[in-house]
Amino acid sequence: MAILTINNLTYQYPSSPQPALKDISLTLESGEFLAVIGANGAGKSSLCYTAAGFIPHFFRGELNGQVLIDGVDSSQSNLNELVLHAGLVFQNPFNQISGSKFTVYEEIAFGLENLGIAREEMKARIDEALALTNIADLGKRSPYALSGGQQQRVALASILVMQPKLLVLDEPTSQLDPIGTQEVFQVIRAMTKRGMTILMAEHKIEQVAEFADRVIALDAGEILLEGTPGEVLTSPLLPERGVGISRYTQVARRAQAMGLWSKQTHLPATLAQAVRGFGGADAAQEVNDAA
Ligand SMILES: Nc1ncnc2c1ncn2[C@@H]1O[C@H](COP(=O)(O)OP(=O)(O)OP(=O)(O)O)[C@@H](O)[C@H]1O
Ligand SMILES: [Mg+2]
Known part of the structure; x- marks a missing residue:
């Protein structure tokens, strides 16, 4: 079953002279891990925002084409409904922090509070997310008094507790060291085993090669390549378009x-x-x- 279907999507930010995404079509099947690669400005974040409904509900602009998130037409819906289907971990973890909570524990509980989940279930989910992201020792700290890598783990935990069917991650390891990076990819693998579907923008090609089921390379807002990691990541087109190999x-x-x-x-x-x-x-x- 398809969790995400994008048909002929073209999207332009309000202040921008040209589209950030051009005629994108893709389907993501349940339980699949799709990685999105591309040079700076290629459109990776824009595709992540689209897959989680932030385009067009947070970033306005002009959208043509159709985006179905877990069967819901994103243009016909709103973010309050779409967060029940898809969760987004931002490229900059600082943007994820609510700004209204004093501890990491409360921060991770924040999204759940709005869902009306029973206290015991909440606690179980939070403890599990803290353990999975290896930050159990940070629970009482302020979300602001953390390193970038620690904030990135908190951002991931705060979305994992929501248990979205589609987990969208925008360069979730950009501030993590090699061990932290490998840990996050292992968490993602465990999540796909539980049936979660993953769309991840990532420039760490070696991890993409090891973990992803399928890869899309974006170039100037268009799909340049799509296929298995072996096919896409060894293409001579990548270095030509400014993508690392x-x-x-x-x-x-x-x-x-x-x-x-x-x-x-x-x-x-x-x-x-x-x-x-x-x-x-x-x-x-x-x-x-x-x-
Ligand atoms: N809020 C915005 N308003 C206007 N234009 C934007 C906005 N965000 C991104 N863009 C433009 O859209 C295009 C795609 O940007 P996007 O952030 O999706 O690329 P990216 O692949 O995520 O890049 P990076 O590797 O730097 O994160 C770029 O030309 C960028 O300048
Ligand atoms: Mg980006």
Whole structure:
């Protein structure tokens, strides 16, 4: 079943001379993890806002085409209804903080309070979200007296407690160190196993290669590429359009130029694929086992 369907969407911000998104069509199936990549200004955040209904209800402007979020036509609905279907974690975690709560715990409870959920259920959900995002020790702290990475974990927790069917994440690891980044991707994987659907804008290509089911590359508001991580992330079009590529693809491409990488073997995007290409299946299995 499709959780998100976008048909021929073109969107222009009020003050902008040209559309931020041009003729976008895509479908996201239940339980799928779709990653959106692209250079700065390519339209990743705009697509996230659209998928969660913030376009057109928070950012106004001109929208053409149709967006169905969990079956609800977003133009015909409002944010109060749409938050029950889709949750958005902002690119800048500071924008997510309500500004009205004194502790991280209260901050994470904020969205739930408006849903009229029983106290016990609320507490269980909050404790679980604190544990999943590894911030149980921050519960009593002020949401403002935190590092950017800690705020990013709080922002994620405050959306996870809402248990949206569609979780939209706009570069949720931009302020996290490599370990924190890997932890967040593992939380996302656990969420998809529970049936949550994920749309994530992300520029960390190696994690996208490892975790995403499908990838879309945006370029100047248009879909440039769409396919499996292996197909999209090794495309020579990406560096041409200012999108980074994984270091494993870089190394293999160099090796190919030197005649050290078989022309028959697809270029790798992950470490395990690179090892398989260079050294065979046994070595790749060892890498997978170690990860
Ligand atoms: N609030 C806004 N008002 C007007 N134009 C905007 C607004 N936000 C974004 N834009 C424009 O829309 C286009 C797409 O921007 P968007 O923020 O979606 O890109 P992005 O891929 O998320 O970039 P980044 O990697 O920097 O986060 C850009 O040309 C940008 O200047
Ligand atoms: Mg952005």
